[in-house]
Amino acid sequence: MSDITSQSLFELTSNIKEKKLSSGEITKAFIDRAEKSKKLNVYVTDNFEKAIDQSKKFDSNPNFDLKLPGIPIAVKDLFCTNGVRTTAGSKILNNFVPTYESTVTQNLWSQGAILLGKLNCDEFAMGSSNETSFFGNVQNPVGENLVPGGSSGGSSAAVAANLTPVTIGTDTGGSIRQPASFTGTVGLKPTYGSCSRYGIVAFASSLDQAGPMTKNVRDCSMLLEVISSFDQKDSTSIDYKRNNYSKELSKDIKGKKIGIPKEYRVDNMPDEIEQLWKNGISYAKDCGAEIIDISLPHTNYALPTYYIVAPAEASSNLARYDGVKYGFRSPGQNLIEMYEKTRSEGFGDEVKRRIMIGTYVLSSGYYDAYYLKAQKVRQLIKKDFDDAFSKVDAILTPSTPSSAFKIGEKTNNPVSMYLNDIFTVPINLAGLPGISIPAGKDKNNYPLGLQVIGKPFDEQNILNISYALEDKINFKNDISDWWLSE
Amino acid sequence: MSKNSEYLIERENKQYEVIIGLEVHAQVTSESKLFSQSSTKFGAEPNTQVSLVDAAFPGMLPVINEFCIEQAIKTGIGLKAKINKKSVFDRKNYFYADLPQGYQISQYKYPIVGEGKVILDMPNGQKEIGIERLHLEQDAGKSIHDIDPNNTLVDLNRSGVALMEIVSKPDLRSPDEVNVYIKKLRSIMRYLGTCDGNMQEGSLRADVNVSVRLKGQTEFGTRCEIKNVNSIKFMQMAIISEANRQIDLLEEGKDIDQETRLFDTKRNETRSMRSKEDAHDYRYFPDPDLLPLEISQELIEKIKSDIPELPDEKKKRFIDKFNLSPYEATILVSDIETSNFFEEVIKNSDVKLATNWITGELFAVLNEKNLEISQSPVSAKNLSKLINLIKDGTISGKIAKTVFEQMIDGDQDPLIIVKEKGLKQESDPKAIEELINKVIENNSDKVAEYKSGKDKLFGFFVGQAMKESKGKGNPQLINKILKEKLNG
Numbered sequence: 001m002s003d004i005t006s007q008s009l010f011e012l013t014s015n016i017k018e019k020k021l022s023s024g025e026i027t028k029a030f031i032d033r034a035e036k037s038k039k040l041n042v043y044v045t046d047n048f049e050k051a052i053d054q055s056k057k058f059d060s061n062p063n064f065d066l067k068l069p070g071i072p073i074a075v076k077d078l079f080c081t082n083g084v085r086t087t088a089g090s091k092i093l094n095n096f097v098p099t100y101e102s103t104v105t106q107n108l109w110s111q112g113a114i115l116l117g118k119l120n121c122d123e124f125a126m127g128s129s130n131e132t133s134f135f136g137n138v139q140n141p142v143g144e145n146l147v148p149g150g151s152s153g154g155s156s157a158a159v160a161a162n163l164t165p166v167t168i169g170t171d172t173g174g175s176i177r178q179p180a181s182f183t184g185t186v187g188l189k190p191t192y193g194s195c196s197r198y199g200i201v202a203f204a205s206s207l208d209q210a211g212p213m214t215k216n217v218r219d220c221s222m223l224l225e226v227i228s229s230f231d232q233k234d235s236t237s238i239d240y241k242r243n244n245y246s247k248e249l250s251k252d253i254k255g256k257k258i259g260i261p262k263e264y265r266v267d268n269m270p271d272e273i274e275q276l277w278k279n280g281i282s283y284a285k286d287c288g289a290e291i292i293d294i295s296l297p298h299t300n301y302a303l304p305t306y307y308i309v310a311p312a313e314a315s316s317n318l319a320r321y322d323g324v325k326y327g328f329r330s331p332g333q334n335l336i337e338m339y340e341k342t343r344s345e346g347f348g349d350e351v352k353r354r355i356m357i358g359t360y361v362l363s364s365g366y367y368d369a370y371y372l373k374a375q376k377v378r379q380l381i382k383k384d385f386d387d388a389f390s391k392v393d394a395i396l397t398p399s400t401p402s403s404a405f406k407i408g409e410k411t412n413n414p415v416s417m418y419l420n421d422i423f424t425v426p427i428n429l430a431g432l433p434g435i436s437i438p439a440g441k442d443k444n445n446y447p448l449g450l451q452v453i454g455k456p457f458d459e460q461n462i463l464n465i466s467y468a469l470e471d472k473i474n475f476k477n478d479i480s481d482w483w484l485s486e
Numbered sequence: 487m488s489k490n491s492e493y494l495i496e497r498e499n500k501q502y503e504v505i506i507g508l509e510v511h512a513q514v515t516s517e518s519k520l521f522s523q524s525s526t527k528f529g530a531e532p533n534t535q536v537s538l539v540d541a542a543f544p545g546m547l548p549v550i551n552e553f554c555i556e557q558a559i560k561t562g563i564g565l566k567a568k569i570n571k572k573s574v575f576d577r578k579n580y581f582y583a584d585l586p587q588g589y590q591i592s593q594y595k596y597p598i599v600g601e602g603k604v605i606l607d608m609p610n611g612q613k614e615i616g617i618e619r620l621h622l623e624q625d626a627g628k629s630i631h632d633i634d635p636n637n638t639l640v641d642l643n644r645s646g647v648a649l650m651e652i653v654s655k656p657d658l659r660s661p662d663e664v665n666v667y668i669k670k671l672r673s674i675m676r677y678l679g680t681c682d683g684n685m686q687e688g689s690l691r692a693d694v695n696v697s698v699r700l701k702g703q704t705e706f707g708t709r710c711e712i713k714n715v716n717s718i719k720f721m722q723m724a725i726i727s728e729a730n731r732q733i734d735l736l737e738e739g740k741d742i743d744q745e746t747r748l749f750d751t752k753r754n755e756t757r758s759m760r761s762k763e764d765a766h767d768y769r770y771f772p773d774p775d776l777l778p779l780e781i782s783q784e785l786i787e788k789i790k791s792d793i794p795e796l797p798d799e800k801k802k803r804f805i806d807k808f809n810l811s812p813y814e815a816t817i818l819v820s821d822i823e824t825s826n827f828f829e830e831v832i833k834n835s836d837v838k839l840a841t842n843w844i845t846g847e848l849f850a851v852l853n854e855k856n857l858e859i860s861q862s863p864v865s866a867k868n869l870s871k872l873i874n875l876i877k878d879g880t881i882s883g884k885i886a887k888t889v890f891e892q893m894i895d896g897d898q899d900p901l902i903i904v905k906e907k908g909l910k911q912e913s914d915p916k917a918i919e920e921l922i923n924k925v926i927e928n929n930s931d932k933v934a935e936y937k938s939g940k941d942k943l944f945g946f947f948v949g950q951a952m953k954e955s956k957g958k959g960n961p962q963l964i965n966k967i968l969k970e971k972l973n974g
Contacts, residue, residue: 080545093544100538102545199545205774234547235776313774316577319588320542324640335583335638362579362769371771 023070066112092346102199120154149179174424181449193238196231254288315358399449493660521548567602
């Protein structure tokens with residue numbers, strides 16, 4: 001048996017069910033490794049003591065019918081966890097301990113999982129490199145001083161570094177898929193409305209979705225099966241029959257029509273990304289899929305549209321952090337002064353930038369030109385996909401226009417940072433499912449990902465295509481444990 | 487409306503007309519809030535009826551309370567208004583300590599209810615007031631500034647309670663019309679059970695828009711909005727004071743600034759709250775946490791079929807069926823409790839007497855004791871018994887008043903009072919004749935005077951006979967027999 005922490009979720013659950021491993025052993029292995037991995041800065045808050053207790057409790061009365069029997073899991077610090085500090089990577093929630101549990105994490109615990117701790121992320125999930133977190137940047141285990149992507153950077157790093165078997169992140173414009181791509185891991189953003197948003201600190205309500213981040217596609221299907229559920233507490237949750245994704249997982253994609261959108265060949269795209277894409281296409285052909293050239297004509301407008309819609313919603317969603325009810329407060333002589341000080345000191349630069357953009361685009365006199373226009377363009381982008389999906393079953397693109405970059409490389413240039421999301425953002429705007437799988441490496445040996453986009457609620461199909469491609473690609477993450485301390 | 491009832495404010499030889507529009511905020515009668523399951527009960531300890539949603543905790547999401555939607559539709563039907571099958575909840579963004587989300591969920595571009603109307607019964611006839619729209623929104627919490635010298639305290643019990651904002655067209659022209667309009671609106675909602683209309687508890691408040699113009703002028707003047715006035719009396723005072731302020735400005739050749747004002751009830755004047763330049767930019771946009779609200783025709787029909795008889799229809803029925811005057815009918819239908827009481831009384835008793843007794847004696851007692859009819863000290867059942875005692879001649883109207891006074895004390899049965907106190911009317915002609923004989927015997931001098939032509943003395947004999955009967959003599963019989971004896 002290989003080292004516990006390097007095992008996949010599938011292996012760990014099998015070993016637990018076959019009583020080859022106990023929950024206590026597994027939990028302890030991940031905690032021990034975490035203690036030696038502080039350099040990566042993946043944890044904002046750990047839950048190690050309680051996790052040990054819970055694993056012992058599981059072992060004393062195990063229920064092997066559960067889908068995540070006694071499996072310790074760390075989650076992005078955007079999910080509210082009952083009794084465990086939840087910060088959203090922000091100073092303004094530095095001291096916030098929820099008295100309630102998000103639906104998605106509750107789904108994990110209901111299936112036997114145990115909370116290991118809360119993983120670092122960009123402040124309020126705003127960022128593509130985990131550098132906007134109040135709790136400091138996260139190191140990408142792939143290489144020193146490399147960003148792990150964002151906003152779910154703590155999550156992607158933790159999976160890649162074997163600090164949690166699997167994790168869940170949230171994806172508003174690429175926050176699961178881009179960090180997965182940067183760390184050689186698998187990340188799936190489900191169809192909008194699949195996973196409940198109840199109890200997830202909101203960034204942009206019409207775009208936010210929680211999703212699995214895992215070592216491989218099978219684990220991804222197992223985790224999606226657990227977290228995807230209809231929830232009456234979220235009015236945008238959709239009541240439809242969810243698959244048994246792991247049970248129905250299949251590499252048979254013969255005859256599937258896969259679309260290649262020409263608009264994703266962006267200017268200055270590195271050759272290695274172009275090559276990666278070509279390889280993906282030929283693998284898909286090898287699997288018996290039919291490749292079809294398609295057009296998504298409004299792709300160019302996706303990024304500007306996103307950077308109007310998301311900040312607009314964020315500016316309103318973040319108004320509740322005002323120092324009145326919970327979280328950080330900086331006292332003032334009067335209400336206005338208290339607001340100003342609390343929000344100036346409590347929010348970081350990127351969050352403030354987006355609040356200002358959002359406030360601006362919603363202002364009277366600008367609303368029609370920006371927000372309303374963006375909503376119309378969003379409909380056109382969605383229609384592009386609807387048209388494309390009348391011809392194809394799925395769409396294949398690169399996940400990101402580059403591999404992981406150096407810490408600090410883009411912090412002074414927000415727009416170049418935003419460009420990271422160019423391939424992922426349209427999928428959120430259209431509410432579609434998208435998955436990033438590791439598909440190759442660049443000249444520095446840094447991972448690169450391919451993205452498979454599906455029809456609404458067709459997660460099974462993109463999982464199957466990814467499963468087949470994964471097999472052909474046979475990606476091996478080359479991680480040296482360089483950060484480990486004794 | 488006839489000319490002589492026009493409300494005009496005079497200045498030298500000019501006459502100004504006052505234009506009024508109301509935005510009424512009516513609390514929806516509902517056990518729980520618009521987007522959460524917290525209780526809406528009035529008067530609880532501060533911050534005891536607050537859910538995580540109401541306090542805007544991170545990750546909390548609004549879930550629409552369908553009952554509140556039905557209540558809004560019901561009210562819309564009561565206002566003869568168009569129900570919009572698709573409406574949208576928007577966020578109205580502003581910062582305030584008692585607004586936990588930093589925005590109020592309201593309806594901006596697409597309200598649930600469109601144009602409707604309310605009919606006012608004015609002394610000179612009916613007047614129709616147009617309704618512009620009705621939309622649903624959340625109430626804010628309450629900021630309390632006078633408990634702690636250094637801090638403002640916040641009570642979130644009211645945060646998230648469902649309100650209907652009912653916007654009238656600028657069709658109102660006088661403080662009297664405002665009075666009748668508010669009462670009519672309240673009456674309709676109370677009939678429907680959609681708002682209890684309790685102004686003391688803040689269930690009904692209004693923003694009052696006032697402008698003035700010279701009589702005969704067709705275009706509107708610049709308006710000011712007086713925020714959050716919570717009684718009809720204050721609305722009327724605010725309108726008079728604000729209209730005069732505006733007229734004074736015009737008379738001095740000054741312009742009126744469009745602004746939001748507050749009414750200071752102690753000084754009886756409005757003062758500026760914020761000018762148009764300082765007006766909030768609420769940055770309305772559709773709430774992405776809520777899907778557009780879609781209402782099926784089926785639901786509308788179902789609600790329609792449950793609508794009770796409303797005041798206008800009831801009034802017509804009372805006039806047609808019971809032959810009441812429009813004035814009597816208006817009074818009796820003005821409040822659902824009153825009309826229910828009336829209909830209960832007339833189940834077993836005379837309509838005309840019931841009308842008189844309810845609008846007369848009973849209302850006087852309620853007014854004096856400052857009670858609602860639902861708290862009436864005399865039940866409908868006992869009042870109808872009393873009316874039957876009058877009708878069948880058991881007691882006179884005069885005795886009935888004595889009995890009624892006693893009934894007030896603990897809703898006593900008039901039959902028992904009459905029996906115990908021996909108040910039954912004496913209607914035996916022989917007994918009456920006997921006591922009249924006695925009166926004639928004892929007043930032979932007066933009899934002589936009467937017979938010599940002093941007709942006015944007849945009343946004296948009636949009085950004496952009544953006194954002899956201890957007030958119980960049947961007045962018709964006394965009259966009849968006295969006449970026979972004295973004239974015979």
